[in-house]
Amino acid sequence: MNTGLEKQRNILDYGLMSLWRRKTKNLSVLLVFALVIFLMSSFQFLTGALTDVAQQSLRLAPEITVQKMVAGRQEQIPISYGDKLQEIFGIRRVEPRVWGYHFSTTTGGNITMLGVSSFDPRLETALLHGRLPSGSSAGEVVLGQGVVRDLDLKGRRKFSFFRPELTQKTFTVTGEFKPESELLTADLMVMSIADSRDFFHISETYATDLLVTVANPAEIETIARKIAELLPDTRVVTRPQILKTYNAVFGWRSGFGSVCLLTGLAAFIILAWDKASGMTPEEKREIGILKLLGWQTSDVLAVRFYESFAVSFLALLLGCTLGYVHIAFFDGALFRPVMFGWSVITPHLHLVPVVRFGDVLLVICFTVLPYLAVTIIPAWRAASVPPDSAMR
Amino acid sequence: MMISIQNVYKTYNQGLTNEVAALRDINLDVQRNEVICLKGPSGSGKSTLLSIIGCVFPPTSGAAQVAGKKLSRLPDRFLTIHRREYIGFIFQQFNLLPQLTVLDNVMLPLMVFGYPPEIRCEKAVALLERLGVEHRRHFVVSQISGGELQRVAIARALINDPPIILADEPTAHLDQKLSERFLSFMEEFKQEGKTIVMTSHDPLVVEHPCVDRVVEMMDGRTRSSCS
Numbered sequence: 001m002n003t004g005l006e007k008q009r010n011i012l013d014y015g016l017m018s019l020w021r022r023k024t025k026n027l028s029v030l031l032v033f034a035l036v037i038f039l040m041s042s043f044q045f046l047t048g049a050l051t052d053v054a055q056q057s058l059r060l061a062p063e064i065t066v067q068k069m070v071a072g073r074q075e076q077i078p079i080s081y082g083d084k085l086q087e088i089f090g091i092r093r094v095e096p097r098v099w100g101y102h103f104s105t106t107t108g109g110n111i112t113m114l115g116v117s118s119f120d121p122r123l124e125t126a127l128l129h130g131r132l133p134s135g136s137s138a139g140e141v142v143l144g145q146g147v148v149r150d151l152d153l154k155g156r157r158k159f160s161f162f163r164p165e166l167t168q169k170t171f172t173v174t175g176e177f178k179p180e181s182e183l184l185t186a187d188l189m190v191m192s193i194a195d196s197r198d199f200f201h202i203s204e205t206y207a208t209d210l211l212v213t214v215a216n217p218a219e220i221e222t223i224a225r226k227i228a229e230l231l232p233d234t235r236v237v238t239r240p241q242i243l244k245t246y247n248a249v250f251g252w253r254s255g256f257g258s259v260c261l262l263t264g265l266a267a268f269i270i271l272a273w274d275k276a277s278g279m280t281p282e283e284k285r286e287i288g289i290l291k292l293l294g295w296q297t298s299d300v301l302a303v304r305f306y307e308s309f310a311v312s313f314l315a316l317l318l319g320c321t322l323g324y325v326h327i328a329f330f331d332g333a334l335f336r337p338v339m340f341g342w343s344v345i346t347p348h349l350h351l352v353p354v355v356r357f358g359d360v361l362l363v364i365c366f367t368v369l370p371y372l373a374v375t376i377i378p379a380w381r382a383a384s385v386p387p388d389s390a391m392r
Numbered sequence: 393m394m395i396s397i398q399n400v401y402k403t404y405n406q407g408l409t410n411e412v413a414a415l416r417d418i419n420l421d422v423q424r425n426e427v428i429c430l431k432g433p434s435g436s437g438k439s440t441l442l443s444i445i446g447c448v449f450p451p452t453s454g455a456a457q458v459a460g461k462k463l464s465r466l467p468d469r470f471l472t473i474h475r476r477e478y479i480g481f482i483f484q485q486f487n488l489l490p491q492l493t494v495l496d497n498v499m500l501p502l503m504v505f506g507y508p509p510e511i512r513c514e515k516a517v518a519l520l521e522r523l524g525v526e527h528r529r530h531f532v533v534s535q536i537s538g539g540e541l542q543r544v545a546i547a548r549a550l551i552n553d554p555p556i557i558l559a560d561e562p563t564a565h566l567d568q569k570l571s572e573r574f575l576s577f578m579e580e581f582k583q584e585g586k587t588i589v590m591t592s593h594d595p596l597v598v599e600h601p602c603v604d605r606v607v608e609m610m611d612g613r614t615r616s617s618c619s
């Protein structure tokens with residue numbers, strides 16, 4: 001028989017027994033603790049999800065977009081502008097896009113109908129299923145999840161829209177974008193440029209804007225400046241600017257700060273509430289009695305450790321599960337007011353929580369470790385003095 | 393010699409403003425199977441001396457030897473190991489854990505020895521039977537009477553079968569009948585060869601026939617006299 005192991009089992013038994021003895025107190029600690037972990041893990045999972053969304057968006061966003069501005073408004077840009085751009089060294093490709101909004105009478109929202117002259121193969125990876133439209137004017141489209149919800153096709157692949165002058169055009173769905181890319185694709189209906197020209201009646205000599213691909217991504221800003229100099233009546237938007245805009249809109253930096261602070265504060269309050277006064281006289285006496293009966297300091301601490309570990313492990317499990325559910329099934333509803341902005345922009349944005357080991361570790365560092373410390377350190381102090389006080 | 397105390401001093405809070413010299417130059421030898429009673433006014437150092445014999449803390453200076461082991465300067469860890477093998481404590485307030493059952497309380501000292509639950513339980517039940525409180529084994533300690541509490545406390549002190557039993561004011565909270573029964577238990581243990589050191593002012597204890605020797609204490613010093 002392994003007495004060391006048997007002894008640990010006995011101590012574990014004792015620890016669980018004393019948890020049970022103080023069940024109301026421990027249950028309340030567990031609940032508050034789980035709440036803190038819930039808030040913090042929700043936040044971590046949410047940030048993870050949003051970071052993913054942003055990265056997806058960034059990946060799909062064009063490097064440089066050139067728009068023609070007249071009186072501060074965007075106008076159609078002549079295709080000839082694209083030819084002028086060929087003079088700038090470092091530009092690999094200039095492609096026209098034709099896009100516009102279609103007002104959906106059923107939902108009262110706008111659908112962005114985007115026609116491109118060639119499909120970036122990277123777009124393929126953003127597809128949930130199906131394929132990209134062919135380049136013809138056959139009316140093939142790929143839909144974002146928001147549009148899928150709006151149209152409510154129930155599995156049908158064909159639907160039709162009225163053109164601005166009230167003739168009908170029929171479209172065929174060839175695929176859908178992943179929910180993860182929804183920030184960028186929710187209201188999107190992507191088609192060939194021929195289809196969008198046909199739908200919006202835009203002639204071959206004009207486009208809505210021009211996409212510029214550069215040879216060296218490090219030169220995006222330089223080339224954008226050159227374009228702006230060459231074509232003074234245009235606005236030039238770059239990918240890094242788009243990302244900055246997203247970041248500003250999410251405000252997740254400040255959001256992260258405030259929620260962390262709140263969580264930390266909440267954690268501090270429960271710990272203080274539970275332990276700041278040190279241990280109760282009964283707890284100190286119990287430690288003294290155990291020591292008088294021949295328990296080593298390390299045995300007493302092991303009891304404490306098992307107790308605290310059980311509570312914090314349960315709280316961690318409960319809190320993280322709830323956090324995951326909160327993000328996956330309620331789209332982080334509690335944090336919407338904190339993450340100012342993004343709910344207004346994409347009210348349907350469906351989040352896929354991202355559980356990263358590092359995030360869970362961070363949660364553990366901010367909650368479980370401090371809890372273990374504040375429960376074990378006072379016990380250690382009480383257990384490392386001679387137990388003579390228990391004799392009186 | 394079971395217990396040998398020579399020129400022992402114990403000073404609480406040494407070097408601080410609340411320094412107390414609780415024991416000053418104590419000399420005391422206790423033979424195997426001897427029953428000693430420490431007597432003296434409150435604050436004379438009886439409990440302190442009992443703590444040193446019970447390996448609760450080492451003396452500030454002087455030589456203390458208990459069951460063949462020199463205690464002076466022994467670290468807490470080793471005092472604990474020695475204590476749990478050689479010493480059984482009975483306290484004035486019994487010092488049972490109030491929310492545990494009788495059985496769990498009695499088994500407490502066995503847990504750190506690595507006995508599996510069945511053996512712990514077997515030993516504890518046998519002892520509770522002997523002391524006549526076996527029928528209360530599943531009762532929570534806060535729900536049993538004073539006399540039963542004391543027998544549970546005795547059972548816990550004996551569970552490791554220690555050669556030395558220390559009892560600090562064991563009858564202070566008991567009526568005469570219970571005190572007498574306690575002393576008859578001590579008499580039994582003496583018959584079994586245990587060495588017993590008690591502290592008491594109670595004449596019932598001091599004058600009991602099982603007590604071999606009364607040691608009087610005053611201001612941290614001893615004055616031996618035969619009973």
Ligand SMILES: Nc1ncnc2c1ncn2[C@@H]1O[C@H](COP(=O)(O)OP(=O)(O)OP(=O)(O)O)[C@@H](O)[C@H]1O
Nearest residue numbers: 404405412413414433434435436437438439440441
């Ligand atoms: N932990 C301690 N810290 C400081 N002083 C202490 C401590 N324990 C005891 N003393 C002091 O040491 C002296 C001896 O105390 P002790 O408890 O040994 O006396 P006693 O003879 O057992 O008294 P009583 O009959 O009241 O139990 C007293 O003056 C007491 O105040």
Ligand SMILES: [Mg+2]
Nearest residue numbers: 438439440560
């Ligand atoms: Mg005393």
